[in-house]
Amino acid sequence: MEEAMFCYQCEQTAGGKGCVKMGVCGKTPEVAGLQDVLIHSLKGIGYYGWQFIQAGGKIDTPTYKFLMDTMFSTLTNVNFDPERFVSYIKESNKIKTQLKAQLGDKANSAPREADYMAPTTKEDMLRDAPKVGIMTDPDLDMNIRSLRQTLIYGFKGMAAYAHHALVLEKKDEEVGNFFFKGLAATIDESLGVPELLGLCLELGKTNLKCMEMLDAANTDAYGHPEPSELLISRKAGPFIVISGHDMKDLKQLLEQTEGKGINIYTHGEMIPAHGYPELKKHKHLIGNFGTAWQNQQKEFDNLPGCILMTTNCLMTPRDSYSDRIFATSIVGFSNMPYIEEHNGRKDFTPIIKKALELGGFKEDEPERKITVGFGHNAVLSNAGKIVEAVKSGAIKHFFLIGGCDGARPGRSYYTEFADKTPHNTLMLTLACGKYRFNYKDFGTLAGFPRLLDVGQCNDSYSAIRIAVALADAFKCGVNELPLTLVISWYEQKAVAILLTLLSLDIRNIYIGPSLPAFFTPDVLQTLVEKFKLKVISTAEKDLESILGPDALKS
Structure with missing residues (x-):
């Protein structure tokens, strides 16, 4: 049965x-x-x-x-x-x-x-x-x-x-x-x-x-993130890809691979690690591998290196790499090798040996880089410059385009939205949704990259800190700022963050690509009435609603 x-x-x-x-x-x-x-x-x-x-x-x-x-x-x-x-x-x-x-x-x-x-x-x-x-x-x-x-x-x-x-x-x-x-x-x-x-x-x-x-x-533990360039191309040699969110696991892996000729690549929401001073000082933290978590089965296929999953987001491993993917912490999959913790320390010897055995990439790819590390400390240290740019009219609007990503085609909305934002607007992004567009060059505005990577999903805290600081600088409420939140949701961390934003009475949030199945029509209507919660439509229509029809012509 x-x-x-x-x-x-x-x-x-x-x-x-x-x-x-x-x-x-x-x-x-x-x-x-x-x-x-x-x-x-x-x-x-x-x-x-x-x-x-x-x-x-x-x-x-x-x-x-x-x-x-x-x-x-x-x-x-x-x-x-x-x-x-x-x-x-x-x-x-x-x-x-x-x-x-x-x-x-x-x-x-x-x-x-x-x-x-x-x-x-x-x-x-x-x-x-x-x-x-x-x-x-x-x-x-x-x-x-x-x-x-x-x-x-x-x-x-x-x-x-x-x-x-x-x-x-x-x-x-x-x-x-x-x-x-x-x-x-x-x-x-x-x-x-x-x-x-x-x-x-x-x-x-x-x-x-x-x-x-x-x-x-x-x-x-690791210092305040600072704007930092990192490779998104491959380097020759043995390597380990570390995925998830756990910075302590990464720190221990970096320490245990020091001097062994193994490159360490972040994957998924581990990418903000490259902005932390105590992590990026390890020179073999070489760059970031792959894109969003939902592409892992294709990107890990026959990978000549190892993968360490520290938290979500794990997909069913394919046979072509099931012998080289390891779990730790609360991650688990039947018959997947598991790295235990003993007295606060994990022994990564099995994954290190396997990575050396596999040999890694055979040659370097042409070098490509992106910039991460725009946490609240880095951004707010330039608050005066940002405020002046708004007052002068150089920056017309801020968008927070972020959240948890998934595989559905409808999520192309977030890339289209980022592409269509006028050049006089500044974008903040966080969580894995950024992999839809973080490799693109959106240029600069008022001395800043137009796209600022704030970090992991939990770094929504940084985004909130930035918004509150700007509201204080302009002596207004957050809802009166030229700021719009455009949020994608996939799993339950995004639910917690949405509830946080609503608890702060932040209104007019655009959410998508679809509404939670566990929201009844009555619950949804309550949220719409109380917080003006909006469901995304098309990038162009939503931008016109936010900025006005003439703004997209600028």
Whole structure:
């Protein structure tokens, strides 16, 4: 009998409604079912953890870490290994039991869902999966389900940022506590649409604090990003491509490959590493390989080097490179070699040996370079120059064109939009959506490249810092600035960022290429009315709406 599933957490979900046979991402019904059981178990941990916090208790670091890692592991394109989820589910039972014991007689009467204890075998877990999935209760109000799932997906995104910060020994009690509060709310029958919408916006505010924490963790460890050129062409010799987001993994890999004749290329959202002083000082951090994550199966095909996946976004490996791709951290795929951590250190010897064995590229390509590293510190150090350029009329408008990318043809909108922006406008970009157009030369404006790469998706914090600083300089609100946000979304980190922007009351955001399947018409209408959220149409029509019809003629 074919296993059933239902998942609609990413933008490319089947038919824009939900994956029911196989995930578009490659997730099997087996993995989807185990993820459903895990998320249901985490809701109970949230309930008892929130009770414990309200009774004056403090969540210990192992429990905090477990919650961040497990929520992150269910994010799109992170972990496809069923055995890892079985292990997580078993551990969730232990943590829930421990929290209940710590509460003792202080525990309030719990909802039935909070006391759920998962079975101990994979087969029994999968039998339970249909009882705990998204659509288990057909009578649940559709708007309640929509907002509960929005919370869950926002937490998955925020968990990614909290995970990365914790790797660098940064954690925040307020951020951690809200995970428990919000997860508990998803099984609280007393909460209606207004309360759940309020919690979604509270998640957005908490995510801003979380991104601020991660920004501090990265800059404390590696310095503030600075504008830096990097190669996007290949050099002869053995190499390792490192993908994902984890800068600590990259730092350790650089240290362990020093002097071994191995070039290190970043891939995907690891590209901002080239702007950090403590990372780019390693001269064998040679450049960036490939384009966006969704092209990896083609670009990694028969690659004469190794790949290290540190976080999302992983696609099902092809046979032609399955013997040279390695996972670490919360990434997983059945039978994929995994690099463990011991006392804060990872031994990358297996991947180093394999890279040397493969030999690498045979010859140099013609040299091509791009510039990255325009974080908030770099941009705001030139704030006076930017303000004067606006006052003089040299800069007419700012666009933030960024977000998470996917494979659908409709995403060409973002390239067309960037191409059509007038020459008197400045563009900021972040996250993997930039791979649609970051190789293009858009020229300069007021002494700046017209396209400024702000960094990873979590560097939305930098974009917010820049926007707030400009608003302060012009003594106005962010919504009064000549600034428009044009956001693409694919997975759950983008959901968390959208909630952050809405929590700051930033309006008139253009979002696409399609709306989340988990937004009901009523929820969408509320967001449109309250925040003037807009769905993208065509690049030309949207630019004319933003700038006026004559602006495109300039």
